[in-house]
Amino acid sequence: MNKILFSFLCVLNLLWSVDATIDLIKTIQKTPSIQVTYLDNKNANYARNIYKVLLGDLKVSGHFLVTEGEKSKTNPNYTEFVQNKTDLFVNIEVLREESGIRAIVRLYDINMQNLVLNKAYTLDDEKLYPFVAHKIAIDVNEYIKAPSIDWMKRYVVLSANVDSGKNDILISDYTLTYRKTIINDGLNIFPKWANAEQTEIYYTKIIKNYPVIIKYNVYTGVSTEILKSKGMAIVSSVSKDGKRLLMTLSPNGDPDIYLYNIESGEKTQMTKYRGIDVSGNFIDNDTAMIFVSDRLGYPNVFTKKLEENAPIEQVVFHGKNNSSVTSHNNYVVYTSRETNNEFGPNVFNLYLISTQNDFIRRLTTNGVNQLPKFSDDGDSVMFIKNSWNQSALGVIRLNYNKTYLFPLSKIQIQSFDW
Incomplete structure (x- = not known):
């Protein structure tokens, strides 16, 4: 494995190394x-x-x-x-x-x-x-x-660690009761649904020490190579119409965010920073993005209009390690390190904010809560929770002040999409 790729994996390990509190809104008068x-x-x-x-x-x-x-x-x-x-x-x-x-x-x-x-x-x-x-x-x-719960019938796609240098891609239901391996031929990471119909995914495959972005049809098994890059190549967000991608690429060593047009194959560099810019997510009706950067000396969340020379603005002013982020329309959920324990595990909590105002709510209270992902309708957030006695896939029902945990039995998830 080359040095750039090794550094890329180490950085990702560091970057991604229970109670909802938004106001309750119900349309039913009595709970049956x-x-x-x-x-x-x-x-x-x-x-x-x-x-x-x-x-x-x-x-x-x-x-x-x-x-x-x-x-x-x-x-x-x-x-x-x-x-x-x-x-x-x-x-x-x-x-x-x-x-x-x-x-x-x-x-x-x-x-x-x-x-x-x-x-x-x-x-x-x-x-x-x-x-x-x-x-x-x-x-x-x-x-x-x-209110609709149609999100329950959607598939989760995930990358699971199975051995040294080997990750399989699986699809499952949201409880992980059903699991099916669809790709099992090497190091396959960062799966992302390519469309709302959940017929295709993007994922990163390591081929001869180079990360390659692959598009894969989960029903036909047909694969198409999108592009490859030195060091890092990840699809982090897909536009609502499925025609644009936000990617993290590092052709010259430093990871930056790129906007990629599926139809033309054109890619536009959105960030240019001698450091780490990763995890771009579309926001504000796909006119802007949020992303994670270490430009303050630690991972934090920033925003930028999808224009090459648009200014970059800090979004999060809480915590000292905001290492993962997800978005739905104008809402953002991010992780925040709450403790600074040099000799033991630290607490990472999830927070919900709006890009339109100063709204902020804490969603979790303990443990290491990482990799948040909004549901398709934005009413729920899925995440990975690690605590002293268990690891679990969690689902936060944002409008109902409830969190549900599904234990991760004999599976270690590298990343997932809902």
Whole structure:
């Protein structure tokens, strides 16, 4: 491995080395109570798997008071549910067929004493059952006309460390219950969804000690080389229309931010600094960017209009190590080192700010919280949390003051996109 590439990896290791607090906004007047059960038949094990994920989905939505009902053999006893102040009842039945499994979901409105949803979800690959649960949660959520939770059915793409000099690219659901390796041929890092439809990704592949940006279709397996650069080559942000990229490149040794046009192949250098400029993210309707730079002597967050000679302005005035950042429209989440412990782990918390005003909220309270990523709708933030007793993938529901953690079992994530 050449010296520039080695330095690049070391810098990245340093740069990326629980409570939401924004105001609560709800469109539903009363949080409905819901009980979830599954039918006790010969396929109960499959139903139980869906049931367990669905319970979590309904809790994570923030729109339900969830009661675990386990197995059920009969239709709901409306009188009993009314006495227990239960508003909704869900029962899952799974049938085993030659083509796969079919999950039948029945949703009863207890107050109306009526079956309001009777829907079948077919699945040819049993391992995809978490997405059946996510789709059920979305349908139940739509019935009560709560704010959308469509983000639950989106894939997460991630790079996982599997061995020295080897990283695989995987896709998963947001709980990491479903995982599938799609690229496993060497050092593959920094995956990024290439479009809103999640059919293609960009990622960096190390080939003969050079980082190469690859575009990969997750359905056809077709790969296209975009460009390569000495030392560093990373896609950090994709414009809403998918036609422009913000890249970190270091052709002359110092990493800088470049704006890349997919159709023409033209790239424009956005920063020129003899130091570290990385992690460019589109903001303000793709007219500007935020990025991380050490131009103050430590990692901090800056902003710049997408014009070559536009001025660069400091965004964050809190903390002494603001090493990772994500954006959605006019909102930014960044990490901030809260302690300065020379002989032990430091606390890194996440903060939410706006590019339009002085708004600031702390989102986490303890541990090492890194690599924040906004959901597609901007209502949630996913991140990696490391504490003294566990590592987890976290989801912060910004409008509901809730954080949910999914333990990272036998997997070490280098980077991910949602």
